[in-house]
Amino acid sequence: MASSLLWLLMSPPQPTAGGVHHPLLVLDGYEGDGIRLKCLSERLFADVQVLWRSGGGEDVLGTPLSNSSTANASSSLVLKPGSGNSVSCKVIDKVLRTSTESSVVIADVFFPATSPWLAAFIVILLLILLLVLSALYKIRVYKKITARESKSQLGICGAARGNAQKEFQEDMDQLQRELDEEKEIFEKENQELLSKIEFRRARSHAVQITLDESCKHPNLSIKEKNRVMACTQPQPPLEALVVAREGFSGGKHYWEVEVGDKSQWELGVVCEEVREGLRNNRATAGGNCFSLQLCQGEYSLSGEAGVRTWKPCSVVGVLLDQEQQLLAFFDVEGKQLLHRLRFHSSGRLYPAFSPGSDGKWLGVRPVRV
Template structure:
């Protein structure tokens, strides 16, 4: 498959008719997805070039096998292969920079194969390919008793619904592999069923049945305990009954749980507890440095309506105003206050809106550009929520975050001399993330807000903060309905 991808990519390069002003970059390694999840393919032009007026084609195996087609400024759904109709979405938020994402919903095994994307303009065209690898995680191993063999008990372990073909192992108390008889068969859907048997002796201890992907990226395990008391001198039938009851009760608690799951779960809870403790302490400390932040109306984009010098409302219609050097051409606004020393803290009510960023920016950032990565390299230190409902920051590249709970009120704590800016979830008093940088120059509080649907958005508000309070002061948006 990798050789096919290389050959097809070379053919696409040879077929390019343009002058070579730009080329297409795609996934540099196979995209791996589990059955039922969504796959996301990323393609972009290098160097950055607007693709709004271009034809963008995603295809499967062959150029004419259309997965998704964008042409003449809109999606051409009637050109898709039947297997992909209603399952694709082209994300064009950054198409002006030549970057698009294709989301393929609810991937199945039949989606496995070679994919490519192709950009065409009036004087150039170019494409690239990659491989989609689909896997299926099978059921938890079911351990059962087959009977007595050679003075021991024969155990049978079964699991079904795997792809690709898994490996099956028995492991002893010390974690070493035990010799066993195993077989793997494919069903009529192309999924693999695994089965393995093992004979254990008295006082065998902890025995586990492990089934995993060939690359060991996923593993499912069931564990049982074999003790000497089970092998008392009683009738074979009674021993079978007692062991069957013992294993049945034990398996109820352990089936489907793996060692990796326990470790992962423990790390997650420990991390969340640490975030909570860290957040409570830092929030208490940060509120000692609460400042009043007032928005600078003259810097606001015409679609951002400022009221009370603290409230940002988004409207589809632009206000009539004269552009000055202070005004941003992006949908953002900064505060009148600027900081270049000391510690400062403020809170922003973002509600349940999406596509927002809050934090600070340097006073000398370029305000005339319409698109810029909000990275420290460009003078921005922010936390945000994008259209895909992912919380992220830039450090300096985009970093996906996982808050303990979705924040509706965000605390921003700037320590200029220490070179840190921390983001806190005021709702549950938990710590989210800290950016570290050696600050230079004047920094201003920053809000960016893309209200995509005016009927389902609420204002974003800078809230009053009580330095001595453990909880945030009431904010005007606490009971607001979506902005009419």
């Protein structure tokens, strides 16, 4: 639950008289741009009154969680950012004339925030639209002027008329080229911005990955539970894999791999059948491995013909999205998407790694968000 990550400063209960059960403050999760809090008491609504109070001492209206006077006293409140970030819940016993109070403080960093990339994207889009509208206006004005001049010079000889039309066409072609260049620049910048936003969202699903000694090709060597390298002769093929201990059957999961300047590697996921086969020293990945490969400077995706060329990268990020049945690979240092790969698998999937045969280490590193 997202609210479990919040840092809370909980003040100790402060009874004003007597000794009774203190109200319990619970973070119920995000709601809109705020965080919903619940105040729970073991006393009945018929016996007590539940009051909310802000950090500045002002009373705040809460919402009862039950309309029955015989139910336990409970109330909820949505704390908005910029409202002082502190609130207290006070339970007043009408019979014993006692009260108890609990309070909570939430730092601004834990409130939902709008991505700064969205504002940049909107500004760029507005500038491009303004440029296109300005160009269209100039074209329209130019056409009107040309038409007016053509009507006033009907007596000009055919050669002069031809020169005017030629100049007009050249101006139109130049303006079209400028528009095409601006459109290309906008599309490139827009694609880079969207790619960085996608990369940032992918990293928010980071998980811890540990290589499994019992599920690897016999010619691979593991060091420090997160590094792997080919260790014997003859060198193993690129399909020689080691599988992680962690497996996933739903949701989104992201991890990063340091490939350095290696000339060969393979990163992706495999199904339960491949993992068990590696454990028994009898399996090959075959069609049950969904991966991105690098071999001799050329990239290829499992299940797809042909090769692709991208600039070299030293750290590769892998996002497994089992909701969309999608694998996405990122250049971590450039914060750019390398490629997406769709797959079809309904079972549990495990991260898989192949260091190739270039004699260099491949390592899984912790994600630093």
